[in-house]
Amino acid sequence: MPVGTDGPTVQPPRLSSPSKLPAQFEINEEDELMNIKPEDSVSETKSRRSSKDTSGLITDLTRLKAITGDDRIGDPLYVTEYRQKLPDLTQEIIKERTFEGDEFEIRGLSGADLTRHLQDEYIEDDAADGRSDVFEDNESNISSLESDDEKANEEYDTDFDPTEADRLIYPERYETDPNGVGLYERHCEEIGVQPITYFIKHMQDTNLIMKFHGLGPQGMRAIAGNIEINTVTERIDLEGNYILGEGATYLTRVLKDNSYVSELVLSENKIGSEGAVALCELLTKNKTIIHLNLTGNEIDDSAADAFYDMLVANSEIKTLILKHNCFEEYGADSFCKIMDENVTLQTLDLSWNHFQSKGCAALAEGIKLNEGLKYLDVSMNGFGLEGARAMEDALKTNRILRELHCTHCRIPVEGAPYIAAGIQVNEALVKLYIGHNEYGCDGGFFILEGVNRNDKKTLKYLDFANLMVRRSFKALEKELKEDRSLVTVYGGVLVDVASFASKIPRNPEKLLASDPMTKLREYVEKSGYRMIDLLKTFDRDNDWQISREELSMGVKKCEIDLTEDQIDKLMSQLDLNGDGQIDLSELMEGKLENTLLQREAIRYREEVDKKTKKQEQMTAKADPQSFMEMMND
Structure with missing residues (x-):
């Protein structure tokens, strides 16, 4: 049967025993080691162990060292070198095992392959000559030998790792990270x-x-590889890392096929x-990320079309935060079309951009x-x-929006009625x-x-920030709080200076002195x-109000010099709505009125002193004008 590519076809010699090859074809155990393939190492390791290696301490690397006689084999620094030398060394062994001559020649086979090939040759040839009984007669013996080997292997117990040599020679094949x-x-x-x-x-x-x-x-580039293979992380927050457009591009490449990350925060980067367009291209295909925060990234109108294309194609994204960027009128038109065509986006933040009146419209x-x-x-x-x-038409028509933020939008007092009309409907x-x-306070009212005027009573929270309001606003706010549990935030109540001035007597000093x-x-x-x-000190039941009894007890406890009549006067003076509580x-408004009264008293004293000084000067000169001023007084 032909065995090689060169040389004549020969008849191999017959085996003298079914369990053993002729001596010229036997493969030395150490030579066999040189031809072990990585995939064969696990299955053949036990068969390579001798009775002297019962402890499993002789590793493949030690065998290799014994074969080559090179003491450097145990040194890790030479592992790479031997990885390169090993194929050449194996080929030398193959050449030594090659038979030449007129009868037999084998090329390109080595180690276990050569053994198996020779066995197959003998069995096939015996079968052709009708002499297969050589193996058949001893079939039971062969089986018993194999079963004995398997039993010995099962009983063999050791901590030896059969792939240790291959791990050292081919570490990339056994990477554990x-x-x-x-x-x-x-x-x-x-x-x-x-x-x-x-x-x-x-x-x-x-x-x-x-x-x-x-x-x-570059730091973003370094961690991108780990993000690509990560199957645990669901939210990534890289705020303030200055990754620029280049870093954003590295990130989008590894998130393209990621199906785990659902929230991405790249604020202040x-x-x-450039980076925004790359992210939009990513989200056109990646439907796993549903929350995207790009706050403070200097994104301008040149990326507006990319956001439009992405939000029209992607119906999974729910949150888009784009505050503190540089969108202008063109961007506003794009977002107008986005809001018209996309019906799945639930949260959109466009605050602190560069929209002016046309863009806001x-x-x-x-x-x-x-x-x-x-x-x-x-x-x-703006x-x-x-x-x-x-905004009036928007509020009148929209039936979906639940929360709207319009702070710092330069809405004048003339614009407040339009907002009010929209809220009414x-x-x-x-x-x-x-x-x-x-x-101002008029627009707030x-x-x-x-x-x-809204009969639906859906609005539950109204925030005017630090707006100072009038008493009419305060009265209406209290009514709405009781009627529909409306929470209204504002700065405080203004004092009606005109009405207060009409109450000032001719001598405000006396009024100030008698004011409790x-x-x-x-x-x-x-x-x-x-x-x-002071309110916390006097308020004994922690309801953020002071009753007549609490006021009296607090005054006495703090040893403030006030009589019961003065306490009654103070209670009447501070209880503006007459509910019996302060x-x-x-309390703040009472303090403000007292401050105004104090200013009037100071002004009055200055005028009196000035007039007295002038009177003294004219009296000293015997000026008729002094008598005329006495008539006016």
């Missing part, structure tokens, strides 16, 4: 960046938070429009057309009067933040009245208290 630490360190070494200990400790966290770690683009048009948003923040954009007018809004605008609030205020200032501290706003 379950946490990815080795992979990260290799990437850092290749890129030339310092590994971050925090990332090594937390790379397998479900919520990976790495804020302000100074990654930069200066990724610009476009956003308002988008609100009017939208049927999906539940939360919208357009704060710190709505002005034009934007306020557009709106049926969906639950929370409205509209503080820090330019409409208009908006509150719009809430009062003066003594209460003097005690507060002397003790280093604030009015809120709250913090009433």
Whole structure:
């Protein structure tokens, strides 16, 4: 039967025993080791052990060292060298085993392959000559030998790892790095960046938070490989790492096929429009990420079309935060179309961008057309009067939006009635933040009245921030609180200076001296208290109000020099709504009136002193004018 590519076909000699090859064809055990393949090492290791190796301490590497006679084999520094030398060494052994001559020649076979080949040759040849009985007669003996070997192997107990030699020679085939630490360190070494200990400790966290770690683009590139193979992390927060557009591109490449990360926060990374476009291209295909925060990344109108394409194609994303960026009018038009066509986005934050009145009007048009948003923040954009007018139609038409933020939007007092008219008809809004605008106390009252006229009573929270209001606002706010549990936030109640001035007597010094609030205020200032501290001290039942009894007990406890009549006068003076309780706003207003009275007393004293001095000068000169002024007095 032909065996090689060169040389004649020969008949191999017959085996003298079915269990043993002729001596010229036997393969030495040490030579056999040189031809072991990585995939054969596990199955053949036990068969290579001799009776002298019962402890399992002789490793494959030791055998290799014995074969080559090179003492450097045990040194890890030469592992790479022997990996290169091993194939050549094996080929030399193969050449020594090659038979040449007229009768037999084998080429290209070595080790266990050669043994199996020769056995197959003998069996086939015997069968052809009708002499297969050589093996058949002793079949039971062969089986018994094999079973004995298997039994011995099963009873053989050792801690020896049969693949240890291959692990040292071919470490990449047996790589064990379950946490990815080795992979990260290799990437850092290749890129030339310092590994971050925090990332090594937390790379397998479900919520990976790495804020302000100074990654930069190359640091982002280093951790990208671990993110690609990570199957645990669901939220990644890389705020403030200055990864730029380059780093964002590295990240998008590894998240392309990721099906685990659902929330991505890249705030304050200066990724610009380049990085934003790369992320939009990613989210056009990746439908796993549903929350994206790109706050403070200097993204401008050049990325607006990419956001439009992404949000039209992706119906899975629920939250998009784009505050503190650089979108202008073109971007506003794009987001208007997005709000019109996308019905699955629930949260959109466009606050602190560069939208002016036309852009804000476009956003308002988008609100009017939208049927999906539940939360919208357009704060710190220039709505002005034009934007306020557009917002009226938006509020009247929209039936989905639940929370709206319009703070710092330069809405003038002329724009407040448009907002109020929209709120009067709106049926969906639950929370409205509209503080820090330019409409003043009158505009605030208009908006509150719009809430009062709304029969649906859906609005439950109204925030005017630090707006100072009049008593008419205070009275309406109290009524709405009782009627529909409306929570209203504002700065405080203004004092009607005109009405107060009409109450000032000719001698405000006497009124100031007799005012019990003066003594209460003097005690507060002397003790280093604030009015809120005084309220807490007097309020015994912790309801943030002071009753007549609590006021009397507090005055006596603090040893304030007030009689019962003066306490009654103070109670009547501070209880503006007549409910028998003094709250913090009433206490603050009483303090403000006392302050105004004190100023009037000072002004009065200055005028009296000035007039007295002038009178003295004219009297000394015997001036008729002094007599004329006495007539006027």
